[in-house]
Amino acid sequence: MAVYALTWITLLELGLKYDEVVLYFMFYATITGYNFVKYFGIAKFRHRRLAKWLRLIQVLSFVCFLFMCFYAYQLQIKTLWVIVFFAVVTFFYAIPFFKKGQYTLRNINGVKVYVIALVWSGATVFIPLINIEYELSTDVLLLGTQRFLYVLVLMIPFEIRDLKFDDSKLKTIPQSIGVNQTKTLGIFMLLICSALEFFKDDLISSSIITLLLITILTGGFVIFSRVEQGKYYSSFWVEALPIFWLVLLLILI
Numbered sequence: 001m002a003v004y005a006l007t008w009i010t011l012l013e014l015g016l017k018y019d020e021v022v023l024y025f026m027f028y029a030t031i032t033g034y035n036f037v038k039y040f041g042i043a044k045f046r047h048r049r050l051a052k053w054l055r056l057i058q059v060l061s062f063v064c065f066l067f068m069c070f071y072a073y074q075l076q077i078k079t080l081w082v083i084v085f086f087a088v089v090t091f092f093y094a095i096p097f098f099k100k101g102q103y104t105l106r107n108i109n110g111v112k113v114y115v116i117a118l119v120w121s122g123a124t125v126f127i128p129l130i131n132i133e134y135e136l137s138t139d140v141l142l143l144g145t146q147r148f149l150y151v152l153v154l155m156i157p158f159e160i161r162d163l164k165f166d167d168s169k170l171k172t173i174p175q176s177i178g179v180n181q182t183k184t185l186g187i188f189m190l191l192i193c194s195a196l197e198f199f200k201d202d203l204i205s206s207s208i209i210t211l212l213l214i215t216i217l218t219g220g221f222v223i224f225s226r227v228e229q230g231k232y233y234s235s236f237w238v239e240a241l242p243i244f245w246l247v248l249l250l251i252l253i
Contacts, residue, residue, distance in 0.1 A: 002239055003030040005246035006124035006147065012249050013143065013207045014134070022128045025071035028064045029123075033087070035061040037094040079131040086119050086127075093119075109171040113155045121147035139200045146211075149193045153218060154241065156186045157225040157234040164227055179227070186222040190215045206252040214245045 004027045011019060035057055072080065093104060093115055125144045129136065159172050160179055166172055174182045194215050197208055221238050 001027075002242040003027070003120065003124060005242040006120070007128055009242070009246055009249060010125050010128055010143065010147075012246075012253060013204065014129075014139070015202075015204075016128075016132070016134070019128055019132070021071050021074045022131055025068060025075065026123065026127070028068035028071065029083075031064040032061055032068050033090045035064075037090060076131050076133075079127060082122075082127055082130055086123055089115060089119055109169065110173075110176065112170065113152055113159065113173065116155060117148050117151040120151040137201075139202060142196050142200055146193045146196050149189045150218070153186045153189050153193075153222060154238060156182055156222050157229070157238045160225045160227060161229050161234050179225075183222050183225065187219055190219050190222075206249060210245060210248040210252060213248060214241065217241065217244070 004023055007023055007026045008018070011017070039054065039057060039061075072083070075083070095104060121144055125140070125147050126136075129140060134140070156173070159166075159174050160182065162172070163174055163179070166175065168175060173185065177185070194211060197203075197211055218241055221233075221241070225233075
């Protein structure tokens with residue numbers, strides 16, 4: 001839902017119409033990709049020995065995969081090539097580069113959050129625009145940069161929460177510079193994200209207001225992030241911020 005929301009936000013901020021095919025593709029592709037990354041290492045091909053809940057997730061993923069293919073068939077060829085690029089990145093995020101190796105993009109020192117931000121920002125900003133042959137103007141590049149920074153900030157509460165689980169070799173941002181400095185960096189990135197809005201050629205009051213509100217709200221979640229945080233702090237509330245952003249934008253437009 002968060003990826004779906006960010007994709008729709010892109011269309012709204014650029015004054016574009018609701019694109020059912022792209023938005024539904026993003027929705028089903030996200031479920032398919034996320035479940036692949038999260039559960040492939042557990043499930044692999046041991047179908048008969050899987051727990052019931054994991055088998056249900058496999059069924060859900062397969063159904064979503066079929067819907068994803070249905071909507072992908074309706075996209076333009078050049079859009080599909082871009083999707084292939086992000087699909088390859090997602091694949092190697094979970095699967096080792098070499099058959100007997102452990103080198104995934106997820107495990108390379110300090111790379112994890114940047115890979116996630118690249119995929120999220122690229123998918124939610126550029127895929128819907130490329131599909132309708134929208135000009136990749138300065139405003140679009142600024143929007144892509146904002147989205148990249150915002151997703152990086154969204155990852156900070158998760159990175160802080162996972163300090164007690166992550167291998168020290170991963171060199172996550174909190175591991176590298178500490179929790180307080182990570183929070184400061186997050187606030188700084190949010191300020192840059194907001195400032196970039198005023199460099200756009202087309203300034204829309206609703207977009208500016210919602211961005212400022214969501215920046216303040218996101219900044220609050222970053223500041224109050226803790227290693228020992230509630231079960232739903234990051235996994236629900238932080239991840240729901242893009243949905244709240246979309247609702248605000250729809251109200252103000």
